[in-house]
Amino acid sequence: MNLHKVSSDFKKAPFPAVMALISFVLFVFIYYFITVRSVKPYYFMGLIFAIPFASFAAITIFTVKEKLKSKVAVILTSVLTVIMPIVMCFAFIFMAMMASIDTVTDLSKYHRVLKLKDYENNELIKHFPSKIPSNAKDAIFNYQPGFLQGGEEYRLKFTTDVNTIESYTKELSQIAKWIGKSSNREVEINGVEMVSFDNFGYNKLPLDFTIYLIVSEPYKPFDWNHGELSLVAVSKQRSEIIFFAEDW
Incomplete structure (x- = not known):
């Protein structure tokens, strides 16, 4: 892997790249919790928490390939940084409530x-x-x-x-x-x-x-x-x- 090229690409879209990394780490942590640490694993439904990572990763890729202007990328990333945590928080609460009221008889x-x-x-x-x-x-x-x-x-x-x-x-x-x-x-x-x-x-x-x-x-x-x-x-x-x- 050409580290110089990776560094150069990162400089083209630092903000969305960092957010993509952070959202990926959060996704891994949450997905582990709702699958491995849950009585009834939410394998498919849990993929919803990968949406922030996928969004920030897409913005990073389009910006690096110059299909998206840097200013537009910053604006989109900023908006998603505010909206995504709220949406994901509601999704997590909803899933936690489902798990809490779901009686296990299996x-x-x-x-x-x-x-x-x-x-x-x-x-x-x-x-x-x-x-x-x-x-x-x-x-x-x-x-x-x-x-x-x-x-x-x-x-x-x-x-x-x-x-x-x-x-x-x-x-x-x-x-x-x-x-x-x-x-x-x-x-x-x-x-x-x-x-x-x-x-x-x-x-x-x-x-x-x-x-x-x-x-x-x-x-x-x-x-x-x-x-x-x-x-x-x-x-x-x-x-x-x-x-x-x-x-x-």
């Missing part, structure tokens, strides 16, 4: 959700299985991202064999801060009564389920308008296990 996304939420260090969900067991049946997964006043929820249910159930109950018994039934008074004290099991077909959790309360942290003592809650409900009779966690 079982194949289960491990991705846990990984992105750093489940190994996240007290709310670290007891969740790292992946849905191979012997699990009738699995249902539901993840609701937090948005404004809405809480972030994790829900997983599946049926499995007796040995697996016994293994879970043994482990849960060691980490649970309370163990009981939905009819116990501790259910109200610990905020468990606020948990909805409708997603799993239960208006109210049947009494054959044993509740293992993992995290119970109200925003204020006995004030469950906000807080953190995590539990596991196990029914040996149904060979069914339900994992639930919410931060709201």
